[in-house]
Amino acid sequence: MKRIFFTLTLLASLSACSNEFRSKEDYANAMVLDTTQFNTAFTTYREKALFHRRFKHSDVDSLIQQHKQKGIIAAEEIGKSVEQRAIYKLQYGAGKKKVMLWSQMHGDEPTATMALFDLFNFLEGKDDGFDTVRSLLKENLTLHFIPMLNPDGAERYMRRNAQFIDMNRDARDGQTVEGALLRKMAQEIKPRYAFNLHDQNIYYNVPETKNPVTISLLAPAYNYERDINDIRQGAMQLIVGMNKILQAYIPDAVAKYDDTHTPRGFGDNFQGWGASTVLIESGGKKGDPEKQEIRKLNFIIILNALIEIAQGTYQQYDYKAYEAIPFNASQMHDVVIRNVDLGNDTVPLKTDIAIRRGEVTVGRDYFVRGRVEDIGDLDESYGYDEFDAKGLELVQGKTWSREIDSVSVLSFDDAWNLLKEGYMAVKVKDISDGRLHNLPLVLFTQQRFTAAPNLVLSGPTNFFLGKGAKLKYAVVNGYLINLEEKPKSDFFKNRVN
Numbered sequence: 001m002k003r004i005f006f007t008l009t010l011l012a013s014l015s016a017c018s019n020e021f022r023s024k025e026d027y028a029n030a031m032v033l034d035t036t037q038f039n040t041a042f043t044t045y046r047e048k049a050l051f052h053r054r055f056k057h058s059d060v061d062s063l064i065q066q067h068k069q070k071g072i073i074a075a076e077e078i079g080k081s082v083e084q085r086a087i088y089k090l091q092y093g094a095g096k097k098k099v100m101l102w103s104q105m106h107g108d109e110p111t112a113t114m115a116l117f118d119l120f121n122f123l124e125g126k127d128d129g130f131d132t133v134r135s136l137l138k139e140n141l142t143l144h145f146i147p148m149l150n151p152d153g154a155e156r157y158m159r160r161n162a163q164f165i166d167m168n169r170d171a172r173d174g175q176t177v178e179g180a181l182l183r184k185m186a187q188e189i190k191p192r193y194a195f196n197l198h199d200q201n202i203y204y205n206v207p208e209t210k211n212p213v214t215i216s217l218l219a220p221a222y223n224y225e226r227d228i229n230d231i232r233q234g235a236m237q238l239i240v241g242m243n244k245i246l247q248a249y250i251p252d253a254v255a256k257y258d259d260t261h262t263p264r265g266f267g268d269n270f271q272g273w274g275a276s277t278v279l280i281e282s283g284g285k286k287g288d289p290e291k292q293e294i295r296k297l298n299f300i301i302i303l304n305a306l307i308e309i310a311q312g313t314y315q316q317y318d319y320k321a322y323e324a325i326p327f328n329a330s331q332m333h334d335v336v337i338r339n340v341d342l343g344n345d346t347v348p349l350k351t352d353i354a355i356r357r358g359e360v361t362v363g364r365d366y367f368v369r370g371r372v373e374d375i376g377d378l379d380e381s382y383g384y385d386e387f388d389a390k391g392l393e394l395v396q397g398k399t400w401s402r403e404i405d406s407v408s409v410l411s412f413d414d415a416w417n418l419l420k421e422g423y424m425a426v427k428v429k430d431i432s433d434g435r436l437h438n439l440p441l442v443l444f445t446q447q448r449f450t451a452a453p454n455l456v457l458s459g460p461t462n463f464f465l466g467k468g469a470k471l472k473y474a475v476v477n478g479y480l481i482n483l484e485e486k487p488k489s490d491f492f493k494n495r496v497n
C-alpha cells in the first residue's frame with residue numbers, strides 16, 4: 001500500500017503539467033544554439049579539475065563547496081552514503097518546470113558527472129554571449145542535480161554501492177540508503193522531467209556497422225507492454241532533438257538502449273511517476289579512453305534539452321522518429337584479427353580472433369589485462385582496431401636474457417627496440433619504484449615467464465605476427481602494435497606481473 005500511495009501522490013501532483021501548445025511561428029522564433037556556440041560554451045566552461053574518469057568523492061566535494069560559495073547555484077547535503085560520504089543536491093532557477101538530473105548511481109560511470117560540473121560553470125557565467133540562455137533557463141526551469149549518488153562506489157571505481165547492491169535495481173524497495181534518498185527526492189521535488197545519466201560498456205556497436213555506440217539514449221518503458229503515454233512520448237521527443245544535434249558531431253554513432261521494462265529500475269519508475277525521463281548512456285569512441293570527448297557531448301545534449309524544455313520546443317518533433325534510432329548491438333571488441341593461422345602440422349586452421357582488454361583500478365589509475373574473447377568465424381564482429389593476418393604466422397615472443405634492476409631502468413625507446421627485435425618479456429628484480437608502467441612489453445618478477453605458443457579462449461594475448469624472420473605486428477597484453485609505426489608513450493596501461 002505504501003508503494004501505491006507514493007506513485008499516486010506523484011501522479012496527482014503532475015496532472016496539471018500538461019504539454020504546452022506552440023505554433024509553428026513560436027518554433028521558428030525559438031532560441032537555438034549552433035555547434036559553434038556549443039563548442040565555445042564547453043571550451044570556456046569545462047571544469048579543469050576533472051580530467052580523468054577515476055576522480056574521487058573528495059574532488060567532487062571540493063568543487064561543490066566552491067560553487068556553494070558563489071551563491072548562484074544552491075547546494076545542500078541531502079544525506080550520506082553507507083560509508084558516511086556526503087551526497088549533495090544542487091539547485092538552479094526558479095521556474096515552474098521542475099527538472100531532476102542524477103549521475104553516478106553506478107560508481108564507475110562518471111562521464112556525465114564531469115559534464116554536470118561543466119554545466120554548473122556555464123550557469124555561473126556572465127557577459128559571454130550566453131546570458132539570454134541562462135535567463136531562459138532560470139526563469140522557466142527549476143533544476144535539481146545530484147551529481148554523485150554513489151560516492152562509495154566512486155571511491156572504488158565499481159558499479160555497486162558499499163553493500164554490493166546495484167542501486168539502479170533498488171527503485172522499488174529502496175533498500176539502500178542511497179536508493180531511498182533518490183526516491184525521497186523524487187517524492188519531494190515531483191519533477192516533470194528527469195535525466196538518468198550513465199555509462200555503458202564500450203563494446204556496443206550500431207547494428208550492421210563497425211561504429212562504436214558513442215551515445216546511447218532511451219525513453220524507459222513504464223510497463224511491460226511498453227505503452228506510450230504523453231509522459232513517455234515527451235521523453236521520446238526530447239531524444240529526437242538530442243539525436244538531431246548528435247548527428248552533427250558523431251554521425252551514425254548513436255543508438256537506443258534496451259527498452260525492456262525493468263520494474264526495479266529508477267528510469268522506468270520515474271517515467272511511471274509522471275516525469276518524462278531520458279536515459280543517457282556514454283559509450284565508446286576510439287582515441288577517447290578517458291571519455292573527455294564524450295563528456296563534451298553530454299554537456300551539449302543536456303544543455304540543448306534544457307533549452308528545449310524551457311521553451312517547449314521539443315514538442316515540435318515527431319516522436320515516431322525515436323523508433324528509427326537503432327537499438328544497440330553488441331559485436332565490438334578492442335581488437336579483431338582475421339585469418340590467423342592457428343593450425344599445426346596435422347590439423348590446419350585459419351580463423352579469426354577477438355581480443356578485449358579488461359580494466360583493473362589502482363587508486364586513481366588503472367592497468368589492463370588482455371584476453372582472447374572469441375575464436376572462430378567472426379565476420380559479424382568488429383574491432384576498434386582490425387587487422388587481416390593473411391599470409392602471416394603466429395610467432396612466439398622471446399624473453400630477454402638480462403634481468404633489469406627496476407622499471408625505471410628501461411626507457412620507452414629501449415622497450416620499443418626490444419619489441420622490434422622479437423622480445424616480448426623482461427624480468428624485473430625490484431618493483432618498489434612502481435608496478436604500473438606504460439612500456440610495450442610484459443614485465444614480470446616470477447622465476448620464469450613463457451609466452452604461450454598457442455592462443456586459447458580467455459587466455460593471454462602476447463604474441464607476434466610475422467613472415468619468416470620479418471616481424472610485422474605485435475600483440476602485447478591485448479594491444480595491437482604495428483612494428484613499423486612507433487606508438488605514443490602514453491598508449492599503454494600495463495603492470496609488472
